[in-house]
Amino acid sequence: MDINLIQTQIEGDLAKIDSLSELEEVRAKYLGRKGLLAELTGAIAGLPVEQRGAFGKQVNALKNQTLDLFIKKEKELTAGNTVVKKSNLDIGMPGIAQELGVLHPITRVTEEVCAIFRKMGFSILGGPEIETEYNNFTGLNIPLEHPSREAFDTFYLKDYSKMLLRSHTSPAQVRLMKDKKPPLAIVVPGRVYRPDAVDASHSFMFHQIEGFMVDENIKLSDLKGLLETFAKAVFGNDIKMRFRPHFFPFTEPSAEVDISCIICKGKGCSVCGRKGWLEILGSGMIHPNVFKHVGIDAKKYTGFAFGMGVERIAMLKYGINDIRLFFENDLRFLRQF
Amino acid sequence: MRVTYNWLKDFVDIKIPPKELADKLTMAGLEVVALEAKDDDFIFEIEITSNRPDWLSILGVAREVAAITGAKLKNLCLPEAGKKHPKVKQHNGKLRIEIEDKKDCPLYTARIIRGVKVGPSPEWIKKRLELVGCRSVNNVVDITNYVLFELGEPLHAFDLDKINQEKIIVRRAKAGEKILTIDGLESNLSKDVLAIADSGKVIAVAGVMGGKDSEVGFTTKNILLEAAVFNPVIIRRSRQSIGKTSEASYRFERGVDLEMVARASLRAAQLLQEFCGAEESGFAISGLSSLQVTQVDLDIVYVCKILGVSLTAAKIKQILAGLGFSIKQKSKNILRVQVPCFRQDVKQQIDLVEEVSRIFGYERIPNTIPSVKPDIAVEGTRELVREVKNALLGLGLNEAITYSLIDRRGLVDAGFASGVKPVEVMNPLSQEQEILRPTLMLGLGRAVGFNLNQKQEHVAIFEIAGIFKAEKEPEENLALGIALSGTKSFFTAQGKVKDEAGLLNLKGILEKVFGRLGVSGYEFISQNDSLVQICVEKEKIGAMFELNHQSLNSLAIKNRSVFLCEISLEKLFSFARLNKKFTPLPKYPGVTRDISFILKENFSVQEILVQLKEKGQPLLSDVKIADYYQGKQIPAGYRGFTLSCFYASGERTLTEKEVQPVHDLLCELLGRQFEAKLR
Incomplete structure (x- = not known):
């Protein structure tokens, strides 16, 4: 076998190729486990003893030269993209990846709000949507026959006495305060229901986030500080916050929290009803009567509670103008978030 | 409620402009939700909370303006708080x-006023009433x-000559009575309605609306002027019962000041005498x-x-006195407060x-951050729900x-009404809200239909929410629903590829979710062919299926398949097993051997995998479907498979x-037990 001929053949093969995959094919042909050089090495043993030494040297020399040729060729092929002649990359073509799904904007906002409170040490818990009249009203100091009940108009269940669909997330306060001992710092997001005719700003089902904190020495100033931190985290550091006296049966003193309108920056526009302020949540110090109902000593403990509508926050944050969009589940809507 | 700047000035000197007053x-x-300049006055539209009928x-409002x-x-x-109710001399013993x-x-008070000359009001009265939204x-x-608007005490004037003058009776209406x-409009009354009656019939629904028969008109000469206080609860029931509200009922329902009754009358x-030429008789x-006086002890430390x-006793006293409370210092830190x-x-x-x-001002209370003693308690299923959602989003x-x-109706029409008894709503606004859903399917099916009608080629949605059923107690359970429809197209290096949704896509999705949860x-x-039960450790946890013709029709979906x-x-x-345990990586390389074969369509490849895994022990560490095909090269009624068997040992x-005999055994098993033909 003419060793030189083999070397010429290898050089010829390498000259023809211009891709790494072809290089690997040629490499297998000569240097592979069953390649030509392995065959030559194997043949040494079959030669007469006196020829073995010389032939062995020749094969070794060929092997080394071949290895060098391959290294050289590989360098050639990989040295800069320009060398890869056959590449047809057009980076303007669509990228290839699996499509990601999106969370519903209501979930997104809920998660964002919960994450802020979690950072401040709150736990996130849930509560049932079917509630007792006691938890939804009585335990929260909302008298059965009182105009304040109207604000919490309610779907009652047929066949179950005094059971209803919670009209706010506050009954979770009653449940959790009965169940756990202070100190408490809890946030409860969830669906709520009220018999409202559906239009651009009303829905018979919507979402709220309730939060409360109970410990010794919890003060109104704490509520203010905490909610300001929250409002800035959601709507940006440059907003102003206003804490305005209001009435809720389950808190006293109570406050509604307004932020300076994020559309007109407080000048007055159609979104804020020319007021320059947007109401974002209700809050206050937990009423001693509520503590009495859940068996917490109001002399020792004080606490605050707050609640907000998730749809409202989402509408303000994303500039959505119709609450019905949330429940149509149009993918063209959902995919924007 | 509306008040005007000038009317307020009747009771309090205001030194600040209307805008500033509105802010305060x-x-x-x-x-103040709106402030409007009109004529030479300003109208304040104020939202009054239900706890403050005063x-x-x-x-x-003037009292509040004075305080702030x-x-x-x-x-x-x-009249000062705590005094006896002012006695008024009773002129006419006849009226009872x-x-x-x-x-x-x-x-209840009744005042007889004779000789009124009914006619138009003086301009200033007309104008003020108009400004607060009341028609003359x-x-x-x-x-x-x-x-009523000035003092908050609703009054009613009856035409005295049109009622039986012997006595006025305040009583519950009787079933069958009408007014x-x-x-x-005529209303049927019941015992839930409080009525004002003369000795014959009902002449007014107390605190809500007067009767037409005794209404004051241009022929009226003598009137009976009613000023009273009614129980808020009965007024609420009355007005609900007859379905009417009025400025009067709105105030009675929230509570009217007892002390104001005689004053208002x-x-x-006085006004009637001055502007209608009347005489009181x-x-x-x-x-x-007598009135009950409330006293509350206020602890300054508590405030x-x-x-x-930190507020001083003096500051607190000053604020409360400004609001009309009278205060005595009971001890160093305790104030005894008498409520007006x-x-x-x-x-x-x-x-x-x-x-x-x-009154101190919320804006003057500092902002502090409470120190939280965090409770690291488990947040229940929320973490798991988040895992599931993350997996689904990734897919x-x-x-x-x-x-x-x-x-x-929708549930039945779509064929989703299983045997489950739904929880019913007692007072839905419409049939659209009559039951709590026993399944997520209807909502998801409708959402799919909506999107297909918007010309979406591919819909892949999920919902995680409560479903409900009527048991002894109403039950609420968290469910996951997934809906797929249409064709997903995506790019690969070879070009655009299309994947039509089917039950295997649902299976794949669920397997990833299960894997994520360690199930x-x-x-x-x-x-x-169109219904698959899903079980974990033999317990049924759900199902997946293809919607049939009836369901699709009811959801207005045409020419598309939907999988739920x-x-x-x-x-x-x-x-769920979320606690992951590390398995050491294999020290020794394994051997992969493929088996290609064709299988009659009625044999389950699932069963083959189970059998191979069992019989290949202990060397066979995994077996997977590497490829499957149906087409020209495969005889009709058969499917072609390539299984990839991975043999490995930890030692x-x-x-x-070692591998060959095991592999041969498995190949032989395929032929013997599943009639597979090796290729």
Whole structure:
């Protein structure tokens, strides 16, 4: 076998190729486990003893030269993209990846709000949507026959006495305060229901986030500080916050929290009803009567509670103008978030 | 409620411009939602919270203006709190008042006024009423309304000659009684309605609306002027029962100041004399003779503790006195506070804390951050739900939120009404909300239909929410629903590829979710071509299926297939194993051997995998479907498979000699047990 001929053949093969995959094919042909050089090495043993030494040297020399040729060729092929002649990359073509799904904007906002409170040490818990009249009203100091009940108009269940669909997330306060001992710092997001005719700003089902904190020495100033931190985290550091006296049966003193309108920056526009302020949540110090109902000593403990509508926050944050969009589940809507 | 700047000035000197006053009122809890300049006056539209009926008058707002601006109230000599109810001389012994139940009507007064000349009101009365949104009727009616808006005490004038003059009875109406009210509509009454009656018939629905028969008109000469207080609860029931509301009922329902009754009656009488030429000729009163006075002890330390600001006794006293409370220092830190009659909402310490904070100003209370003692308690299923959602998002599914209240009809039409008894709503607004959904499928099916109608090629959505059923107690369970429809197209290096949704896509999605939660031992059990049960450790946790023609029709979906699944998350989560354990990486390389064969269509490849895994022990560490095909090269009625068998040992590198017999055994098993033909 003419060793030189083999070397010429290898050089010829390498000259023809211009891709790494072809290089690997040629490499297998000569240097592979069953390649030509392995065959030559194997043949040494079959030669007469006196020829073995010389032939062995020749094969070794060929092997080394071949290895060098391959290294050289590989360098050639990989040295800069320009060398890869056959590449047809057009980076303007669509990228290839699996499509990601999106969370519903209501979930997104809920998660964002919960994450802020979690950072401040709150736990996130849930509560049932079917509630007792006691938890939804009585335990929260909302008298059965009182105009304040109207604000919490309610779907009652047929066949179950005094059971209803919670009209706010506050009954979770009653449940959790009965169940756990202070100190408490809890946030409860969830669906709520009220018999409202559906239009651009009303829905018979919507979402709220309730939060409360109970410990010794919890003060109104704490509520203010905490909610300001929250409002800035959601709507940006440059907003102003206003804490305005209001009435809720389950808190006293109570406050509604307004932020300076994020559309007109407080000048007055159609979104804020020319007021320059947007109401974002209700809050206050937990009423001693509520503590009495859940068996917490109001002399020792004080606490605050707050609640907000998730749809409202989402509408303000994303500039959505119709609450019905949330429940149509149009993918063209959902995919924007 | 509307008040005007000039009308307020009748009672208090205001030194600040209307805009500033509006801001101050808002920040004291009387939210001014609109301020409008009209003629030479300003109208304040104020939202009054339900706990403050005393603000439902010009006088009530004026009191607040005085408190926040530090001015004094004027033009009023209010009877002081705690005194006996002012006795008025009774002129005419003939008129008698009977109150059936003092709980319904604590106080009733009737004033006889003769010789009124009914005609148009003076311009200034007309104008003020117009500014607060009240239509002028005639001078007598306008004066009763004027006093209502000014003092917050609703009055009613009856035409004296059209009622039986012997006595006025305040009583519950009887079933079957009727009244034609001044709005010209007839109402059927019941025992839930409090009525004003003469000795013959009902002449008014107490506190809500007067009767047409005794209405004051241009021929009226003599009137009976009613000023009273009714129980808020009975007024609420009455107005609900007859389905009418009025400025009067709105105030009675929230609570009217007992002390104001006689004053308001007198004020109206004076105006009637002045502007209608009337003469007073009788007055009768029935009900409470003395007023209960509330006293509350206020601890200054408590005030500061709740508010987080330090206030002196002097400051607190000053604020409360400005609001009409009388205060005595009981001890160093305790103030004994006497509540004025018009503040029925103040019953305990915390009510006074609120008053102090309101007037002190919320904006002057500092912002502090509480120190939280965090509770690292488990947040229940929330973490698991988040895991599931993350997995689904990664697989390209979009989250939907659909209504929990649905129509029974839709459920039945779509064929989703299983044997489950749904929880019904007692007072739905429409049939669309009559039941709590027993399944997520209808909402998801509708969302799919909606999107297909918007020309979406591919819909892949999920929802995680409660489903409900009527058991002994109503049950609420967390469920996961997934809906797929249409063709997903995506790019690969070879070009665009299309993947049409099917049950195997649902299976794949669920397998990833199960894997994420560490759930093993699950099975997909095919009931037929379009229904698959999903079990974990033999317990059924849900099902997936293709919608049939009936369902598609009812959802208005044409020429598309839709695949749905629903799983009980409570059940699924009970099998979750989130605590991962590390398995050491293999020290010795394994051997992969493929088997290609064709299989009759009625054999289950699932069963083959189970059998191979079992028989290949201990060397066979995994077996997977590497490829499958149907087409030209495969005979009809068969499917082609390539299985990839991975042999490995934790103790040594396996040799051909060891692997071959096992592999041969498996190949032989395929032929013998499953009639597979090796290729």
